Each structure stands twice: as C-alpha cells, then as structure tokens.
Amino acid sequence: MAEQQLREKVTQGVAWSMAEKIGSMLLSMAVRLVILRLLTREILGYMAIPTAIVTVLLVLVDGGFSQSLIRSKDPSRTDYKSVFLFNMTIAGVCYLAVVAASPLVARWYDMPVIAQIAPVFYLLLPLTALCAVQNTIFIRQFRFALLSKVTFFASLVGGLTAIGCALAGWGIWSLVAERVITVGLRTAILWWLSDWRPRGHASTQPLREMSKFGCSLMVTDLISNFYNKVPQFFLGSLYPASTLGSFDQAVKLKDMPAVTGVQAVQNVTYPAFSKIRDDRPKLTESYRQVVMIVAYVMFPVMLGLSAVAHDMFAVLLSTEWMPTVPYFEVVSLAGLFYPVAVISMNILKARSTGPLIVRLEVIKKIIMTAIFAVTIPHSVMAVVWGLVAIAFCEMAVNFLATVQFTDLTLYRFVRTLLPVALVSAAMYATVRAVGLLIPQEGVLRLMAEIGAGALSYLLLSALFRLEAFREVVDLLRRQLRKRS
Numbered sequence: 001m002a003e004q005q006l007r008e009k010v011t012q013g014v015a016w017s018m019a020e021k022i023g024s025m026l027l028s029m030a031v032r033l034v035i036l037r038l039l040t041r042e043i044l045g046y047m048a049i050p051t052a053i054v055t056v057l058l059v060l061v062d063g064g065f066s067q068s069l070i071r072s073k074d075p076s077r078t079d080y081k082s083v084f085l086f087n088m089t090i091a092g093v094c095y096l097a098v099v100a101a102s103p104l105v106a107r108w109y110d111m112p113v114i115a116q117i118a119p120v121f122y123l124l125l126p127l128t129a130l131c132a133v134q135n136t137i138f139i140r141q142f143r144f145a146l147l148s149k150v151t152f153f154a155s156l157v158g159g160l161t162a163i164g165c166a167l168a169g170w171g172i173w174s175l176v177a178e179r180v181i182t183v184g185l186r187t188a189i190l191w192w193l194s195d196w197r198p199r200g201h202a203s204t205q206p207l208r209e210m211s212k213f214g215c216s217l218m219v220t221d222l223i224s225n226f227y228n229k230v231p232q233f234f235l236g237s238l239y240p241a242s243t244l245g246s247f248d249q250a251v252k253l254k255d256m257p258a259v260t261g262v263q264a265v266q267n268v269t270y271p272a273f274s275k276i277r278d279d280r281p282k283l284t285e286s287y288r289q290v291v292m293i294v295a296y297v298m299f300p301v302m303l304g305l306s307a308v309a310h311d312m313f314a315v316l317l318s319t320e321w322m323p324t325v326p327y328f329e330v331v332s333l334a335g336l337f338y339p340v341a342v343i344s345m346n347i348l349k350a351r352s353t354g355p356l357i358v359r360l361e362v363i364k365k366i367i368m369t370a371i372f373a374v375t376i377p378h379s380v381m382a383v384v385w386g387l388v389a390i391a392f393c394e395m396a397v398n399f400l401a402t403v404q405f406t407d408l409t410l411y412r413f414v415r416t417l418l419p420v421a422l423v424s425a426a427m428y429a430t431v432r433a434v435g436l437l438i439p440q441e442g443v444l445r446l447m448a449e450i451g452a453g454a455l456s457y458l459l460l461s462a463l464f465r466l467e468a469f470r471e472v473v474d475l476l477r478r479q480l481r482k483r484s
Contacts, residue, residue: 004185029256032318036249037434038166041320045245046113049105049236052229053098054124059225061091061129064217067349068210079206082199084133086207091129098122109236113172121176124183131187149216150189153346158182217349220361227368230384234376247380250327251387258335273350284406287347289471292416296468299424300457303337307453309432311446330384334391340417341391344398351405358460360401367393405429420465422439427457 036044065083067073102118138147162178169176220324225335231251236244278280313321348357368390373384400412431453438445461469 008414031448034163035166036317036321041245043172044249045110045241048232048244048248049119050114052232056225057094059221065134065210067217069136069215077200078203080133081202082206085202087132088131091126095122095125116266117176123180127183127187134190150358154182154186154344157185163276176230191285216358220357223365227365244326247327249332250324254335258338266426273346277350286410287406288408291340291343292468295417295420298339299420300427303424304453306332307428308449311441313356314441315446327384334388337454341395344402347402364372364394364397397400420468423460427453430456
C-alpha cells in the first residue's frame with residue numbers, strides 16, 4: 001500500500017510539476033519574445049553578466065542544505081531554523097559583497113549600467129533565501145500542485161510587469177523588475193501559505209551533521225553553475241554586448257524547454273528516489289523509465305526547435321535577432337543530453353556519498369576547461385558547439401557513475417534510448433524536408449513544419465510501438481480514468 005501511495009504521489013507530482021513548468025515556460029517564452037521585440041541585443045547583453053553572477057551565488061546561499069533536508073528522514077524545527085538562519089546570513093553577506101563590487105565589474109566589462117541596477121537586481125539573493133525553507137517543506141510534503149500555482153501566478157505578474165515597463169521605455173529596468181517582482185511575490189505567498197516560522201531553538205549541530213553531504217552538493221553545484229556561465233563571463237569581455245546578447249538569449253531560449261522538462265521531473269524524482277534508494281531493483285526500473293519518458297518528450301522538442309529555428313525567429317522576432325539563429329540551431333542539440341544527465345545525477349544524490357559527486361564534478365570540469373580553452377578564443381560558434389560536446393560528456397560521466405548503484409547497464413541504457421532517438425531523427429528530417437518544399441518563409445511554412453513534425457513523430461511512435469509511447473499513453477489513460 002505504501003509503495004502504491006508513493007507511486008501515486010510521484011505520478012501526480014510529475015503531472016502538476018510538468019503542468020506548472022510548461023505553463024511557466026510558455027508564459028516566460030511569450031514574455032521573452034515580447035521583450036526581445038522591444039529591446040535590443042545590446043541591452044540583453046548587459047543583463048547577461050549580473051544574471052550569471054546571481055546564478056552562481058544562489059548556490060552558495062543555499063549551501064546544499066535544502067537538498068539535505070529533503071533527503072533527511074525526519075528533520076526537526078531546529079534543523080529548519082538553523083538552515084534558515086544560515087541561508088539568510090550568507091545571502092546578506094553575498095548581497096553586500098556583490099553590490100560593493102559592482103562598480104569594478106562594470107568597469108571590467110565596460111558596462112556602466114551593471115553598477116546602476118546592482119542594488120535592486122541583487123535583492124534576488126535575500127528574497128530567494130527567505131522562502132527556501134518553506135519551499136523545501138512543501139517539496140517534502142509532495143505539495144507540487146500548490147507550488148505550481150504559486151510559481152505560475154508570480155511569473156504571470158512579473159511577466160506582465162516587464163512587458164508594461166518595456167512598453168513604457170524602461171529598457172533594462174523592465175528585466176530587473178520582472179525578476180525581482182516574480183521572486184518577491186513568490187516568497188511572500190509561500191510565507192502566507194506556510195505555517196512554519198523561524199521560532200524555537202537554533203544550533204550549529206544540525207548544520208554540522210548535514211554539512212558532509214550538503215557542502216559536497218554545494219561545491220558540486222557551485223562549480224557546475226560557474227562553469228555553465230563561463231562563456232558569458234569571457235565572451236562579455238571579448239566581444240561586443242550585442243554578440244553576448246545573441247549568445248545569451250540563444251542559450252536562454254534553449255533552456256526554457258530543456259530546463260523546464262528536467263525540473264518538472266527532478267523536483268519529484270529526487271525525493272522519490274531518496275525514499276526507494278535501498279531497493280535496488282525498484283530504483284533501477286524507476287530510473288530507466290524516467291529516463292525513457294523524459295527522452296521521449298524532450299528529444300523531439302529540442303530537435304524540432306533546431307529544425308524550425310530560422311522560421312520561428314523570422315515570424316516571431318524582428319530582424320534585429322536573426323544573427324541569433326545559427327547559435328540557437330546548434331545549442332538546442334545540447335538539450336538532448338542535459339535531461340538524462342540531470343536524472344542520473346539525482347540517482348547519485350540519492351544513493352552515493354557527497355565526496356563521489358565532487359570527484360565526478362572535478363572530472364567533468366577538467367573536460368569543460370579543455371573544451372572552453374579551445375573554443376572561447378576561436379569564435380562564438382565554436383563555443384556553442386563546445387556546449388553540445390560538454391552536455392554529452394556530462395551525460396556520459398553521470399550515467400557511468402550510476403552503474404555501481406543500479407542494475408541499469410550501458411547496453412540496456414542505449415537500447416532504451418535508441419528507438420526514441422531514431423524516431424526523433426526521422427521527425428527532424430521530415431521537418432527540414434517540409435521547409436525545403438515550401439520556399440516562401442512565413443507563418444504558413446512554420447505551421448506546416450510544426451504540424452508535420454508532430455504528426456510524423458506520433459505516427460512513427462505508434463507504427464514501431466515504442467515502449468515510451470505506450471507508457472505515456474497508459475499514463476494518460478490512468479489519469480483520465482481517475483478523473484472520470
């Protein structure tokens with residue numbers, strides 16, 4: 001019975017999380033497209049550097065303790081309060097440090113606007129830390145429907161604010177307003193909905209007990225997030241802001257579906273994997289099925305975006321952004337490997353010790369350093385291809401490390417993904433063929449490409465009876481039957 005309840009929670013959690021992530025992604029993409037039409041590549045380039053800094057520092061603010069609390073069997077109020085005080089203290093220190101350093105950063109990149117927006121934009125650090133415990137508690141309770149609604153509402157308000165500010169001519173401040181209002185509103189609502197408050201005793205003892213695993217995760221995520229932003233940090237000093245804006249937006253547009261799909265499953269599967277980590281056969285099959293279904297959804301999405309990139313930019317954006325198309329066509333391929341890499345990392349977080357994760361990160365970062373050393377001095381396009389190679393290497397390293405904790409062999413892993421990859425490749429070829437048959441670019445050709453791609457993918461999946469297709473159909477039937 002307990003196993004069935006856990007499976008139901010995971011299924012419902014994935015459904016709600018996926019609904020929220022897809023809804024937020026569509027909203028974010030709509031806002032992004034409007035913003036891109038109203039703002040220049042140069043302005044978006046200015047925003048890339050402070051955004052990269054916040055991404056890295058948020059890992060330091062959390063310290064890995066949120067995931068330690070999720071993994072813990074029964075955390076106490078003392079544990080929660082101790083983590084809360086740690087998060088707020090580090091967030092305050094980081095905020096003061098980056099605001100003080102912003103004039104130096106602005107001079108280094110020759111972007112004075114960075115110093116102007118710093119005091120407001122970097123409020124994201126304490127605002128995020130303020131609701132970290134509430135977010136963790138809701139995740140432990142599998143209350144993903146609640147988190148989904150809160151996130152979507154906050155994103156909606158932030159997105160509409162950004163569009164209004166951009167129309168009013170606020171420029172880069174419209175982007176600052178979007179991020180700060182979204183995070184601030186989400187934090188306020190989570191505090192209102194949660195009955196947890198930082199009352200009672202606090203101690204360093206829980207932090208010391210969680211530090212071995214938590215600090216290992218923090219170091220891992222800190223290195224990972226920094227390396228993910230290395231291109232922005234270096235390209236910002238080597239190329240004009242407009243070039244940085246094109247590259248950064250290509251990566252961001254790729255991340256919307258790629259990261260959305262991963263987070264929708266990751267937020268649910270990590271606590272679920274943690275609960276069954278001692279049952280090796282069950283963990284193995286759960287791991288295989290999650291990888292297969294996520295690949296079945298993400299492979300056609302990422303290949304499809306690459307195939308329709310030119311027409312999508314031509315129809316939805318101005319000619320200002322057409323130089324971004326070649327970057328987006330290539331970097332979308334990285335989305336094929338990233339979801340599988342993250343799911344494999346969830347297995348490692350649930351089953352392995354922290355030091356192993358750190359060692360794996362060192363190996364991956366050595367590979368990344370070598371790739372960046374070759375590509376960054378060469379050209380922006382070389383960096384984009386380098387990101388694809390890095391995503392593949394990360395997937396390979398993470399999967400090979402999971403072999404010792406599950407019974408999923410390399411042969412079975414490839415056999416699981418190969419049918420999905422072949423059908424996705426056939427869909428990609430179909431989309432490109434349709435583009436060649438319709439010479440006039442525009443809305444008609446874009447819709448024809450999307451329709452042909454979706455239809456061919458579903459027909460080929462049904463024709464060859466893909467296991468992933470059958471699982472998805474069965475899942476949908478169960479959900480419809482349950483609702484009726």
